[in-house]
Amino acid sequence: MATQKKATSAKAKTTKSTKSNARGSSANVASPFRNFTPYQPKKKEIYMSEGQLDHFRALLKNWRHELMEEVDRTVHHMQDEAANFPDPADRATQEEEFSIELRTRDRERKLIRKIDQTIERLEQEDYGYCDTCGIEIGLRRLEARPTATQCVDCKSLDEIKERQILG
Numbered sequence: 001m002a003t004q005k006k007a008t009s010a011k012a013k014t015t016k017s018t019k020s021n022a023r024g025s026s027a028n029v030a031s032p033f034r035n036f037t038p039y040q041p042k043k044k045e046i047y048m049s050e051g052q053l054d055h056f057r058a059l060l061k062n063w064r065h066e067l068m069e070e071v072d073r074t075v076h077h078m079q080d081e082a083a084n085f086p087d088p089a090d091r092a093t094q095e096e097e098f099s100i101e102l103r104t105r106d107r108e109r110k111l112i113r114k115i116d117q118t119i120e121r122l123e124q125e126d127y128g129y130c131d132t133c134g135i136e137i138g139l140r141r142l143e144a145r146p147t148a149t150q151c152v153d154c155k156s157l158d159e160i161k162e163r164q165i166l167g
């Protein structure tokens with residue numbers, strides 16, 4: 001007779017392995033993206049592999065999409081408000097507000113253009129390397145600034161030079 005031995009080993013308080021998400025939260029990287037997962041390259045994965053290119057292509061396209069929506073919102077907002085202020089004082093305030101929005105829009109449009117150029121470079125697999133020294137810009141930096149064309153060193157060197165010229 002097979003004695004069905006039930007595992008009655010009362011596991012002393014099932015020790016919930018509180019897996020403290022030991023994944024190094026790179027939260028100190030100021031990424032302009034809210035919901036995105038940092039790319040985890042496989043072992044021995046080459047830099048700017050197909051997977052990485054896909055990752056950044058998606059990142060850039062999402063970003064572009066968000067910006068386009070933002071531009072649309074601004075335009076609609078301005079159209080909605082345009083007729084609402086018959087009072088000259090109110091109108092002055094409104095015009096100031098509009099000029100700020102127009103500047104924002106201008107910035108957004110420039111950024112969209114830059115994103116387009118970046119996507120183009122990516123398609124030509126000319127993405128992820130420093131324009132100045134040719135070194136790999138690196139995944140984390142690119143995730144924080146997908147349109148970056150320089151490595152951190154060259155970028156800060158340029159900024160120092162710029163300040164010296166201006167100052």
Ligand SMILES: [Zn+2]
Pocket residue numbers: 130131132133134135150151152153154155
């Ligand atoms: Zn460089």
